[in-house]
Amino acid sequence: MTKQGMVVPVPEAAVAVPPNSAPLFQYPPPRAAPGVAVRKKCLQMGAGVGVGAGAGRIGGWVESMRASSPTHAKAAAALAAGVEEERYAAWMVKHPSALAMFDQLVEASKGKQIVVFLDYDGTLSPIVDDPDAAYMSDTMRRAVRSVAKHFPTAIVSGRCRDKVFEFVKLAELYYAGSHGMDIKGPAKGSRHTKAKGGVLFQPASQFLPMIEQVHDSLVEKTKCIPGAKVENNKFCVSVHFRCVDEKSWITLADMVKSVLKDYPKLKLTQGRMVFEVRPTIKWDKGKALEFLLESLGYADCTDVLPVYIGDDRTDEDAFKVLRKRGQGVGILVSKHPKDTCASYSLQEPAEVMEFLLRLVEWERLSKARPKW
């Protein structure tokens, strides 16, 4: 553990470091186990995709679109060859399971206030074809409700805030919709803060009319592509290609780019089989995390431990903030090796739920434990 209390996994057995050569928790974490070929460091995840890209970049677009599909045939072939398995094992050394490392992780939180940040799609609900049907299970809802009883808890999503609230249905949480551009406190108020419910921050409000226009143009332009779906997320727009035939991906990408060329104040990023159209303002999930910590009174505190769990490229902005602060626990939800600034991993929403329930149980027991 560092001075600031950053928890970084160094699973002793897996890394096989001689006992006294390194502290148990190091920051930044060792990037590789001896003898393991490690790929490059954190990519510029979530970086904008060139809107005015020319023909030379088309190959890049397709690769990028394919990369957001874990079931792509190429990946399956690589898995069969065992390459993927080896890569996964090496990746797990760098990003061990937050469940396997749970005891060390909570040990490092002693004396600190844990604040929990949860992405929605792919973290609390499984990824499904229809974005309107990405329901959260009742058991997951109960787990999140229990977490919020013990720790300040926020949902940080690319979705429009109202939509994500419709799915989560818990009034006691903070919600940061539109990739953090629409932040609201708990409707019921929370015992964790004196802040009354209500909108806390909407840094992109002047973009509303522009986003409406772009949404309508994108709907019109892409309606000839079977399976394409345009989603209005209030301060941003998603163009889904999960259900689009791969042969039409480039056409779809070109359509999105052609609409955006008239809007230099908007940028394009890519998520899981989705293009995200967003204002160019310097605001993202990482900024939302910092804003919420500040609202909760933990701006420059060393006695706080933010735990952020997410599965998407846009969550990387939050993982980066935790690394920069030298404080907190970033957990990527993924079954596949990905370039990430997160320190830990969980495979899927079911594991996220297990992790949340363990956190609640640990907190309950630690309160019941006599303090000598």
Ligand SMILES: O=P(O)(O)OC[C@H]1O[C@H](O[C@H]2O[C@H](CO)[C@@H](O)[C@H](O)[C@H]2O)[C@H](O)[C@@H](O)[C@@H]1O
């Ligand atoms: O920040 P998040 O809460 O993870 O939101 C990111 C995007 O999530 C949704 O799309 C993703 O989930 C869909 C439902 O499982 C899936 O069909 C799609 O392919 C995924 O990209 C949401 O629909 C988007 O608007 C969010 O931006």
